[in-house]
Amino acid sequence: MTNPARRAAALLAALSLLTACSGGxxxxxxxxxxxxxxxxxxxxxxxxxxxxxxxxxxxxxAPIPVPMTDGKVHLxxxxxxxxxxxxxxxxxxxxxxxxxxxLLTLSGDDLASRTRILGDAAKPTRTFxxxxxxxxxxxxxxxxxxxxxxxxxPQELSHTIDVGLSKPMPPLLPATMVVDVAPxxxxxxxxxxISPPLDxxxxxxxxxxxxxxxxxxxxxxxxxxxxxxxRFAIDYVQLSEDGTIFRGDKAKVESxxxxxxxxxxxxxxxxVSVLDGLPEQVAGRAPSGLRLEEYGGNHVVQDISGGGTxxxxxxxxxxxxxxxxxxPGDQLSAxxxxxxxxxxxNTDAPHLHFHVMSTPDPLRADGLPFVFQxxxxxxxxxxxxxxxxxxxxxxxxxxxGFTARDETDVSPLVLDVxxxxxx
Numbered sequence: 001m002t003n004p005a006r007r008a009a010a011l012l013a014a015l016s017l018l019t020a021c022s023g024g025x026x027x028x029x030x031x032x033x034x035x036x037x038x039x040x041x042x043x044x045x046x047x048x049x050x051x052x053x054x055x056x057x058x059x060x061x062a063p064i065p066v067p068m069t070d071g072k073v074h075l076x077x078x079x080x081x082x083x084x085x086x087x088x089x090x091x092x093x094x095x096x097x098x099x100x101x102x103l104l105t106l107s108g109d110d111l112a113s114r115t116r117i118l119g120d121a122a123k124p125t126r127t128f129x130x131x132x133x134x135x136x137x138x139x140x141x142x143x144x145x146x147x148x149x150x151x152x153x154p155q156e157l158s159h160t161i162d163v164g165l166s167k168p169m170p171p172l173l174p175a176t177m178v179v180d181v182a183p184x185x186x187x188x189x190x191x192x193x194i195s196p197p198l199d200x201x202x203x204x205x206x207x208x209x210x211x212x213x214x215x216x217x218x219x220x221x222x223x224x225x226x227x228x229x230x231r232f233a234i235d236y237v238q239l240s241e242d243g244t245i246f247r248g249d250k251a252k253v254e255s256x257x258x259x260x261x262x263x264x265x266x267x268x269x270x271x272v273s274v275l276d277g278l279p280e281q282v283a284g285r286a287p288s289g290l291r292l293e294e295y296g297g298n299h300v301v302q303d304i305s306g307g308g309t310x311x312x313x314x315x316x317x318x319x320x321x322x323x324x325x326x327x328p329g330d331q332l333s334a335x336x337x338x339x340x341x342x343x344x345x346n347t348d349a350p351h352l353h354f355h356v357m358s359t360p361d362p363l364r365a366d367g368l369p370f371v372f373q374x375x376x377x378x379x380x381x382x383x384x385x386x387x388x389x390x391x392x393x394x395x396x397x398x399x400x401g402f403t404a405r406d407e408t409d410v411s412p413l414v415l416d417v418x419x420x421x422x423x
Contacts, residue, residue, distance in 0.1 A: 052172050054089055054163045055128070056082040057181035060228055063140070064187040065153045066369035067410045068210075069377055073153055075140040076210045076369070078219070078228060079182060081161070083128040085173070090164035091115065091126045092176075096140050098154030104140050107162075111136070114212060121217060135219065139210040158183045191369040192304060192312050193409060194266035195334045196420035197354050198236060198341075202378065204396075206351070206387055207235035208414045209369075213384070215355075220363045231367030232411070233355035236341075239417065243395025245349070250284040250393060253343050259320070259350040261341040264422060265332040266314050266370075267304040272360045275299050276324040278344040284391070286348050296353070296362050297345020298324060300338050303360070315362045317353035318345050335422050349391065371411045376419035378404050383415070 063075035083089050093107035106114060112124040117134040128134055142153055159182045168175040196203075207213045215230040237245050238258035246255040253259045276298045281287045296317035304314050320342030332338060343350040357365035380399045381387060390396050398417075412418060 051179060052177075053179050053181065054083070054085050054165060054173070054177050055091075055161060055179075055181065056084050057159065057161070059159075059182050059184040060135075060226060061231075061366050062184050062187040063157070064189050064191065064369050065142070066191045066232075067371065068413050069407055069410055069416055070141075070413060073142040074210055075138070075142065075153075075157070075186065076216075076231060077138055077184075079136040079138055079159060080133065080226070081128065081136065082133040083131055085165070086130055087165060087167040088130070089128045089166070091128060091136075092162040092164055093160075094136055094138075094162075095160040096138060097158045097160060098156065101154075103142070103154070103157075104138065106136070106138075114138070116217070118219075118221075137212060137216060153186060155186055156183065157186060189310050189368075191371045191411065192267070192356050193373060194304065194314070194356075194370050195264070195422065196372050196375055196418075197264055197266050197314075197316060197352060198238075198261060199264065199420050199422040200238070200261070201419040202239040202241075203418050203420060204237050204239055204381065205234050205412045205414055205416045205418070206237055206390075208233060208412070211384060211414050213414055222364045225364075227364050227366065229357050229361075229363055229365040229367045230355055232369045233353060233367065234412070236352040236354065237349065237390070239395075243398070244393055245390050246283075246393060250349075250391075251282050253280050253283055253350050256283065256350045258341060259343070260323075261352075262337045263316050263319065263339050263341055263352055265302060265334055265336045265338050266354075267302075267306065267334050269302050269304040269306065269314075269332060271326045271328050271330045271332060271338075272301045272303050272313065273328055274301075274324055274326060276319070276322060276339075278321060280321055280343045281345070281347055283343055283349050287346060290346055292363070295346040297347060298339070298342060299345075299362065300324060300326060301360050301362065302332060302338075304356070311358060312368060313357050313360050313365070315353070315355050315357060317362070318342055318347045318351060320344070369411060371409045372407070372420075374406065374408050374421075375412075376404065376421070377407050377412075377416060378419055379417045380413075381415040381417065387415075 058080050060078040063077040065073045096104040112126045114137045162178045209232050215233040218230040220227045248255040298319040299317040302314045305312050320340040323340035326338045341352045356368045356370045359365040379402045382397045386397045
């Protein structure tokens, strides 16, 4: 074997890739049966140079800009990375760019906190083992341009990853590689504008975008694909005047004053599917033995597309047993009561799970952003850890000095406490 051949074999082994060589007059370009060049497989620009890449990368779903209660526009999405080498890789940094402008850089502990290997959701990491895939959850925050209150949202994003190799092979695979990967177009779709699904004061958004919450991190491996249906999902509980969520025996759903609260349609549109009859779970305890279709508990799926080209479905989950007042095909109006807040399905305390999605399947869908037409922002819980006292019957600490205000056409952030007035 000649030296060039040995070098080629070594590179193929390092990259764990397969290729084929052809001799004689055969064309290296795949063709269709009609003789035309095939368009299958990755497409590249003619001037784009080939660069060895330690990681494969893709964006799960093009981000949709959504204004939130911090007065900024958020691009919440996920970067899927796979180690393509036969060695451990250290993901040192991820930078999101719009042209030459850096919008976000994650490194060190900040990067680890937003990175998980698939199948190990509990462990923050920056290390990718042989063939391992993982997700980096990104929240790109766009501030208003200087002299303007309107954030300038980019049309295109690119990603630069800095990767350390445990077994470098210079010059092709140096010890540190900085490569551009996974360019994506920012979606021109807009968030759904809806009414709140609940009425009354002190509704806490206890689990939603854009921190590393259970909803934000939920990725469902279904039918050979990853689905982020809960990307913008909210879990609602209602604080009492003393800031608690229950009194008495935490195991009894009746100890939660908001148990049985009316759940309202967020927009006009037909009911697509309904599930009712599942039992209430014991509060304060995580359920087990659920089938896939039971995770949402008693629920309603409503088509809120409104005749638009972008399909949108509202999902109202964990409803009270026997409370669902609608059936598939019913045409709902915004504000109409469709059921009552309960504790059915995958839940350890009474709450309403609500999200908007791209298909009528609550799990096999892409989670879509939404904004509420109007609501009162009363306050904000200090941090995620501050939610723990609620489960022990104590009030959660609130952010001091917070000025309550009315909000219009924005989405709540996790830990917001809101008043909804449906009239």
